[in-house]
Amino acid sequence: MTARINPSILSADFANFQSELARVSDADLIHVDVMDNHFVPNLTFGLPMVARLQEVTPKPLDVHLMIDDPDRWAPGYAETGAFSVTFHAEAARDAVALARRLREIGSRAGIALKPGTAVEPFLELLPEFDQVLVMTVEPGFGGQSFMPETMPKLHALRDSVSRLGLDVWLQVDGGINATTIQIAAEAGADTFVAGSSVFGAQSPSLAISTLRELAGAHRH
Numbered sequence: 001m002t003a004r005i006n007p008s009i010l011s012a013d014f015a016n017f018q019s020e021l022a023r024v025s026d027a028d029l030i031h032v033d034v035m036d037n038h039f040v041p042n043l044t045f046g047l048p049m050v051a052r053l054q055e056v057t058p059k060p061l062d063v064h065l066m067i068d069d070p071d072r073w074a075p076g077y078a079e080t081g082a083f084s085v086t087f088h089a090e091a092a093r094d095a096v097a098l099a100r101r102l103r104e105i106g107s108r109a110g111i112a113l114k115p116g117t118a119v120e121p122f123l124e125l126l127p128e129f130d131q132v133l134v135m136t137v138e139p140g141f142g143g144q145s146f147m148p149e150t151m152p153k154l155h156a157l158r159d160s161v162s163r164l165g166l167d168v169w170l171q172v173d174g175g176i177n178a179t180t181i182q183i184a185a186e187a188g189a190d191t192f193v194a195g196s197s198v199f200g201a202q203s204p205s206l207a208i209s210t211l212r213e214l215a216g217a218h219r220h
């Protein structure tokens, strides 16, 4: 299992995304946080920005939709050519139908769970998804502390993925740094979103390679 490190541009300089993307050229994917100020109490950007980001970076975009009504809006993000589009279980009306639509368009389909959302209803649905995002903070803001109480969800997901013989990526997002990445990797995560610990580092490149090594050394 290779550890993927996806820097979150929520922690980048919003006035200089193009040069910020160049600082994380060692990343596996670029994590793009779309927030609508309804599903979460924060507002970032929408479809035109995501489409433009894809034009200025060769890196695959890992789009995380923290928005209401993803059934209506998510397909548009897949149509920009995003590598993966992840929507929230709490917001979707028909998560399976939406995931199928995203895959049909050509994007990987991800489902995200807030810290208080149980994972059990989704375990048997795993074949419908390419990625599960376990939020390790309440979604909305960067720079928060990792919530270790979310780790049992990773264990349950990793067990089900192995039992069903699937290649579903297990992603964590929120408070990931050189300490917490080891905990999440041991619990079964293979894909790590990191905002402040990468963009806040003097050398994002070094931060990425350190995180990748630590995750690899502590993999499940």
Ligand SMILES: O=C(CO)[C@H](O)[C@H](O)COP(=O)(O)O
Binding pocket: 008, 010, 011, 031, 033, 064, 137, 138, 139, 140, 141, 142, 143, 144, 173, 174, 175, 176, 193, 194, 195, 196, 197
């Ligand atoms: O989805 C997010 C917040 O909702 C961010 O991706 C996440 O919080 C990353 O920031 P940091 O690594 O600083 O916690």
